[in-house]
Amino acid sequence: GHTMESTTYLLRDEEGKDHAIFSGDTLFLGDVGRPDLAQKAADMTQEQLASTLFDSLREKIMPLDDEIIVYPAHGAGSACGKNMSKETVDTLGNQKKTNYALRPDMTREEFVAEVTEGLLPPPTYFPLNVKMNKEGYEDIDLVLKRGTQALSPDAFEVAANETGALVLDVRNEDDFAKGHIPRSIFIGLDGSFAPWVGALVGDTAQPILLVVPEGREEEAVTRLSRVGFDNTLGYLKGGFEAWRSASKEYDTVSPVAPERLAELMAKDGEMKVFDVRKESEYLSEHLLEAENAPLDYLNDYLSTFPKGEVFYMHCAGGYRSMIAASILKSRGIHNLVDISGGFKAIKEAGLPVSDYVCPSTL
Incomplete structure (x- = not known):
């Protein structure tokens, strides 16, 4: 995978036959793990890590039967790879046919060059997530309880002013364009929500207040928490319509x-x-x-x-x-x-x- 401690697990059935691999960040569908995200192995370059990944794939994974099912840790939209498929499960045999990094005639040099080509800088929240994983993080029940507090327009406005919270509007882009709270940031739930929050907000400790479609409050808080953003303070009760009905200032695009x-x-x-x-x-x-x-x-x-x-x-x-x-x-x-x-x-x-x-x- 993209780290030396990355692990793939092989699952065998009750008869001892190989059934599936849980490939973590080693093998994705359509891609493999980025070798530039390691927080350990600081003495190894991304090219050296890619070369190690080449060996892992060819010596441990590719020799397995084609019928084996592949369950990767991430899919399309994740910053852990460059070209991940939108599918969530596949056979190893099909990946050998379609995944550029599993070409049987690929040399080590070609693999290293292709895997490291075109890598964008890692999102700023990645090291912060590593720190959280090492030091621990808040209980999800407490995160959800705090994040799903319904705030009236007046209380929402006070909270935004007193805490310095980012007002994050997660509705559809067309709804945001027609009307939104001034200086709020749009990142819609129905797009690559969590990756863009991680890339653009960056600081996982940033307090957040949500403008969210009715019924999707818990989804928004949960998806933020999955990438380390645990400091959601609540959401606007009644949504943007309540804000407008309260004669609050709003903006358009x-x-x-x-x-x-x-x-x-x-x-x-x-x-x-x-x-x-x-x-x-x-x-x-x-x-x-x-x-x-x-x-x-x-x-x-x-x-x-x-x-x-x-x-x-x-x-x-x-x-x-x-x-x-x-x-x-x-x-x-x-x-x-x-x-x-x-x-x-x-x-x-x-x-x-x-x-x-x-x-x-x-």
């Missing part, structure tokens, strides 16, 4: 349809458009006029966003661009417009897009 964007571009060739997808997505294909400002590193691009004129943002489908919009608005940047439907809708509308660009030619 302006949208634009791709068809309307095309009309505006025809009139003004100097428009600023920012694509917040990953660099690899941007290089694969992007709107000709767009600049890349990946959500993962949004803070590094703050100085590039225009201060006065309106600018436009998009991602693949709308989830990440709404996260970006909420972060920018929380920092006082309000002159932004979200392109509805993201890059998918942009292509369908027939706006001009680029071909693949090789990074080495940039």
Whole structure:
């Protein structure tokens, strides 16, 4: 796996026949563990750890029967790998056919190069989670009891002001755009919720107040806790509608349809458009006029966003661009417009897009 202490367990049935492996962070579906996340083995490089993983896979796992079931520790959306499948279970034989890291003719050098290529920096919460695992953490029952306290709009506002809590809005991106508490951050439950919280919030001790769809309060607190964010202080009773009904101040995010964007571009060739997808997505294909400002590193691009004129943002489908919009608005940047439907809708509308660009030619 991505650490020297990572372990895979082999389960045998009552007759002693190999049945399944619980592969932890060693073998994922479509991928293998990142060798750059080790908190121990500080004297080993990621290349040395990848070489050790090569041996583990080829000497211990790949010789097992193809019929063996693989149960990995993580799936799509986890930062522990680069290319994980959305599936949760598979046979080892199918993984040998489809997983790039299990090619039978792969040399050690090729494996190390491919496994270490394109690794993004690990999320800032990873070392904090390791610390929690070593030192212990609060009982989940206490975390849930505190996090699922229903707060009236007045009590919610007081708590936010007195504790310095982050107001985290986990509704759908369209609902957030239509109305949200000023300076709240959007990260929707129906997307890659926990990984984005970990990547963008970072500090697991950060107090959090939730704006959450009715009936999903415990789900939100639980999913935050799974990645170490145990300091949820409660949620807004009655949701955003209760906030608006109490005549509290609220904010919105302006949208634009791709068809309307095309009309505006025809009139003004100097428009600023920012694509917040990953660099690899941007290089694969992007709107000709767009600049890349990946959500993962949004803070590094703050100085590039225009201060006065309106600018436009998009991602693949709308989830990440709404996260970006909420972060920018929380920092006082309000002159932004979200392109509805993201890059998918942009292509369908027939706006001009680029071909693949090789990074080495940039």
